[in-house]
Every structure is written in structure tokens, then in C-alpha cells.
Amino acid sequence: GFGGTNAHVVLEEAPAPAQDAAAPEERAWSILPLSARHPDALPELAAGIRGELAGENGPAVALPDLGHTLAHRRQHLPHRLSVVHSSRASLDEALAAVQRGEAHPRVVQDRARDAESRRLVWVF
Template identity: 35%
Template sequence: MIQALRHERLPRTLHVDTPTTKVDWTEGDVRLLTEPVDWPRTERPRRTGVSAFGVSGTNAHVILEEAPAATEPDDDATADAPSSGATATARTVPVVPWILSARTTDSLRGQARALLDHCAAHPDTDDRAVAHTLATRRSRFEHRAVVLGADRDALLAGLRSLAAGETSPHTVTGAAHAVAARSRSCSRVRVRSVRGWGVSCTRRSRCSRRRSTRCARTWARS
């Protein structure tokens, strides 16, 4: 379905020649696609649902929405702008998530202090590279935090607050709690989905602060 959004064309339904007679297809606008159908952009965002059903009873569902159309930067506004990595990051990814986790709250603060020291020793490190490493190369523990920032100053401010045990508009914290086996399986699906959100945000998506904060809270408490 992601490719269908990209190419603006819906594929035909696989392995179905004749619609089932157990469904009243005359009601509503739902129908099987026996042939590919064009799916062009309109004034409203296109959305699609994807479901997966496991034999053990674990089901997963996700709703995909097309990303906003990319806007070309104004030539006059960017003619004299420096071509630094920080400027490019701020223009293409308004909010960058740095995610941390540890076994205890004290260790979580220690993770924040360690990342602060790393940033001080390597000031030229790209914010998105740090976010990608934290999202894909680190283990996941019970105590979690997400630091959100549109630039390095905001990210460092959130890290300092986290290291000091203080609240900050740039930081979301939470703890994952043990649940029943079946619920825990569903939780892992949610965590993987939100982790994927973190990776996509570090690449090129234009996430709003409200949406990023909501995803961060979901990850921190899942």
C-alpha cells in the first residue's frame, strides 16, 4: 500500500476472481479490485488500512496516510543560507527524536549524561545520525525517555533536564510495565511500529511536534 500511495495506483486484489456471496456488495461503496485502479492525489489526504491476522490470535492493524507534498524552498530565501548539516536538518526534519532507555531511572539519567558528554566531544555529529543509532542500535529497557528537538540546542536542553531529573517540554518519559503474555505480544508490535516511526522521522518525514510527542508518549509507556 505504501507503493500504491507513491505510484498513485491501487493494485488488483490478489487470488480473488469472484467476490464472495456472503457479503452484500450492494450496500456501501466497498468492492474488490479486479483490475488496477488509479488513485491520484486530491485536496484530501489519501489513507489506507493494513491488517495482519496471526494464527495464535495476535492481530495487528495500521492506518497509513500520505505524507504532505514536499515544498520547494524559496530561491531568494535560501540563496545566502549556509549549506551546513544543521540547516539542512532543521529544514527537512522539524522534530528529531532521541530515544533512550535503561533498567532504572538513575541509569536513564546516566544515559542522558553520557549522551551529553558525547555531544560535547563530537559537536559536528549530525542529529539525525544520533537519532538513527539510538533507534536501531540500542537495547530496550523498562525506563524510557524521548527527547524531541528541532535543533541541537533544544535536544541538549532536553538532555540536561533528563539528566537532572527535571521535567521539560522537550522530554517525554515513561515506564513499560509487565502485562499478560498475549498483551505483551501486542505491545511488542506497537513498540516496533513506534520505533519505525523514530527511524522514519530521522530520515525525511515532516512530523509535527504534536504528532511526534504523541508517538513518543506511546513508545515511552508501551
């Protein structure tokens, strides 16, 4: 404190975070965004995400957490791919197709446009 005295008291351990049982893995359609510097890296990224979904490196990751992290916490690189999914199984199926280099109806892949090629659009 201001007079040179600091103190604190721990009354009890913080409660463990409650597991949200109301958030099932099967849910409405969601989009999982992936991006890489080079298009050849996208299948490798898909393989890594499949490993995380299977729990190869520890507990299996929750789909909402994975989607949020990829959408908001990763840098958006030029080569992009989006997977539309409604369950862990449908996501794994689409990522397996990406990993094999095959087309899939719920996978959209493209390259981000350069700043010079963008045009201003007014929408009312």
C-alpha cells in the same frame, strides 16, 4: 580460484565519502529515544549523550546518526524516555533537564508495559 590461483588488482584508492552539506543540524522536529534497566540510569545516560554532543570523546556526533543508532541499534530496555528536539541546542537543553532530574515540556518518560498487561487492539 577453482584451479588454485587467486589474484587481485587495486587500480586506485577509493574516493573519500562526500560530506552532505545539505543536511543541516537545524531540521524538523525529531525524537531521541533513551532506555535503561533502572530509572536512575537515565540521567547518567543523558549526561553521556551530552558529552558526545559536545565532542568530549572526539568529533561531535551528528544528530541524525545519534537518533538512528539509539532507535535501531540499541536494546530497548524497560525504563524509557523520549526527547523531542529540533536542534542541537534544544536537545542539549532537554538532556540537561533530564540530567538534573527536572521535568521538561519536550521530555516524556515512562516504563514499558509487561507482556501480560498488553491487550490486543484492532484498528481499521
